[in-house]
Amino acid sequence: MPYDLKELAAISGQSGLYRLLKPARHGVLVESLDAKAARSLAPASNKVSLLSEIGIYSQDSDDTVPLTQVFENIYQKYGTNLPVSNKSSEAELTSFLAEVLPEYDRERVYLSDIKKLVTWYSIVSQHRPYEEATTESEAPAAETTEEA
Incomplete structure (x- = not known):
């Protein structure tokens, strides 16, 4: 997958995207994906949608x-x-x-x-950095060169 979207989310009622840091007692601790990278608590009452889903x-x-x-x-x-x-x-x-x-x-x-x-x-x-997708045939070839 080129962009890793597993820990990125959109939060209802808030603009922008957020990186999920960890669950908290009354919601989820998030960090905004902007220049500030401000951390905040997304309350459990807000809908958090993972981009990967x-x-x-x-x-x-x-x-x-x-x-x-x-x-x-x-x-x-x-x-x-x-x-x-x-x-x-x-x-x-x-x-x-x-x-x-x-x-x-x-x-x-x-x-x-x-x-x-x-x-x-x-x-x-x-x-987020773009990561080239590796094919399954390339991965074993890399492993065999490391073992030799």
Whole structure:
């Protein structure tokens, strides 16, 4: 997986993304993914959504494409410089998502979802390193050279 999204979350009612640090008595201790990297407590009453568990609806009725795969598609096509922002027009945003994920469900994926996707990708690409996905055939080859 290119971007490690396991410990990143979006918190309802708060802008930006957060890194989960540890559970606390009345919520979760989080650190913001911005220049300040401020730590705070996300109360248990707020909905915390892990980015690794979020997906984009596809045209297959019960299927979603994981956010990690969507981020991989964006990186392969555009790198870290997106041609759109969350302030772009509806036509620009929908054509951007259609280029990156042609099979997305145009009825269930709203404009606000695409804006969140663009914002989240911008934040993650600034604060998380992109890691090339290693194939299973490359990993054993590396192990055999170390043993020799």
